[in-house]
Amino acid sequence: MKIIKNVKIPFVMEGGNRIDDTPVHKALREALANCLINADYYGTRGVVIKKDQDRIIFENPGYIRTDKEQMRRGGESDPRNKTLMKMFNLINIGERSGSGVPNIFNTWNDQGWKEPVIEERFDPDRTT
Structure with missing residues (x-):
């Protein structure tokens, strides 16, 4: 199933093109x-x-390397897979400034949606 299925897209035009x-x-x-x-x-x-x-729900193996509160605040980045980070940067996704998670929370807040939940489990280490 597509992640973006059912995401509403408002009709917005910019320079003759739909955004x-x-x-x-x-x-x-x-x-x-x-x-x-x-x-x-x-x-x-x-x-x-x-x-x-x-x-x-996005879930991956591994603990949060900065800690949950720092992840939520942003400003620090400690990616586990730096090569993947570089690959995403090449297509303008992510920026290694530690602003991604706060931006997600801000977007959800702007939509009036329930705040995302960050969960961390240990043994085995998992982040949701």
Whole structure:
């Protein structure tokens, strides 16, 4: 199932072209990139992405390297997979400034949606 299925796209024109890329689309790309970039691919179980009617869950093996509060605040970045980070940067996703997660929270807030939840589990280490 597509992650962006059912994401509403307002009709916006710019320079004669329709703009289909909304802040929600950007936030979802950032969430996916963060999930892949910060995954511990040597850990147990792989990356899991689930889409329900009212939520999307991104889950990866590995703990949060900065800590949950710092991740939420932003300003610090410690990607586990720097090569993946560079690859995403080449297509203008992510920027290694530690602003991705705060931007996701801001976008959800702007939409009036329930705040995302960051969960961290240990043994095996997983971040959701």
